[in-house]
Amino acid sequence: MNVILKTEKLRVEYRNRDFRQQSKVALVGLDLEVHAGEIFGFLGPNGAGKTTTMNVLLGFVPPTSGAASLFGIDVRQPIARQRIGYLPELTYYYKFLTAEELLRFYAKIFGLTRAETDKRIAQLLKLVELEHAAKRPIKGYSKGMQQRVGIAQSLINNPDLLILDEPTSGLDPLGRMKVREIIQRLKDEGKTVFFSSHELGEVEAICDHVAIVHEGQLKATGTVAEISAGHTNLEQSFLKIVGYQTTLVP
Numbered sequence: 001m002n003v004i005l006k007t008e009k010l011r012v013e014y015r016n017r018d019f020r021q022q023s024k025v026a027l028v029g030l031d032l033e034v035h036a037g038e039i040f041g042f043l044g045p046n047g048a049g050k051t052t053t054m055n056v057l058l059g060f061v062p063p064t065s066g067a068a069s070l071f072g073i074d075v076r077q078p079i080a081r082q083r084i085g086y087l088p089e090l091t092y093y094y095k096f097l098t099a100e101e102l103l104r105f106y107a108k109i110f111g112l113t114r115a116e117t118d119k120r121i122a123q124l125l126k127l128v129e130l131e132h133a134a135k136r137p138i139k140g141y142s143k144g145m146q147q148r149v150g151i152a153q154s155l156i157n158n159p160d161l162l163i164l165d166e167p168t169s170g171l172d173p174l175g176r177m178k179v180r181e182i183i184q185r186l187k188d189e190g191k192t193v194f195f196s197s198h199e200l201g202e203v204e205a206i207c208d209h210v211a212i213v214h215e216g217q218l219k220a221t222g223t224v225a226e227i228s229a230g231h232t233n234l235e236q237s238f239l240k241i242v243g244y245q246t247t248l249v250p
């Protein structure tokens with residue numbers, strides 16, 4: 001199968017501005033492979049290195065050593081990112097804009113024609129179930145609706161690979177379910193989705209493959225079934241992998 005996202009022995013050290021303090025090692029030789037067409041769940045507790053990995057792929061953070069590539073092109077070359085869409089962990093949009101205006105703004109950045117823009121916006125508002133709210137300012141949206149605008153924005157250039165940093169964090173169960181359904185629809189359209197999460201239930205429900213990172217290292221990778229083998233579910237397996245002894249009986 002076609003590998004479209006790859007990291008090899010990826011190491012990232014953040015230098016501390018205060019020279020008395022040590023640099024912080026966020027990734028310790030991370031090896032990852034994501035294949036075309038899959039939904040890939042990137043799991044790990046807070047501080048594991050998930051956002052750092054995405055920031056390397058996006059060209060925001062340089063690798064200290066090792067390598068990362070998208071579509072076989074080294075991420076140090078901006079062209080590697082031509083076919084990706086990205087949703088950051090926190091989004092800041094002009095809240096006085098409506099969803100439609102916001103998407104129009106991003107379409108302009110990507111140089112879409114007027115006709116392409118109209119068609120794309122209609123498709124995206126339908127995909128993220130915001131047609132009814134398209135002409136209302138974003139500031140009146142719920143957190144879930146704001147997150148769905150973010151997903152629509154990340155899709156404006158019709159990318160082949162979506163990188164979503166904790167797309168469901170902070171959403172209520174209905175909001176999470178809607179995002180999950182959108183991710184599933186994207187897969188059905190043939191897109192590859194690489195997303196980070198610590199919501200193990202949702203990962204179990206929608207992912208083809210998962211990787212578990214802890215303290216900057218890859219602890220396990222495989223299908224959900226492979227990783228949960230020998231445990232009650234993915235959560236139990238996850239807790240074991242990150243070395244947590246629970247006193248609750250599963």
Ligand SMILES: Nc1ncnc2c1ncn2[C@@H]1O[C@H](COP(=O)(O)OP(=O)(O)O)[C@@H](O)[C@H]1O
Nearest residue numbers: 014024026044045046047048049050051052053
């Ligand atoms: N800009 C930074 N400078 C110094 N340390 C950082 C920086 N960004 C992240 N870190 C540290 O790197 C580690 C990994 O962080 P991060 O990639 O954000 O983890 P995750 O997204 O899995 O929660 C954490 O220990 C975090 O404190």
Ligand SMILES: [Mg+2]
Nearest residue numbers: 050051052089
């Ligand atoms: Mg993060």
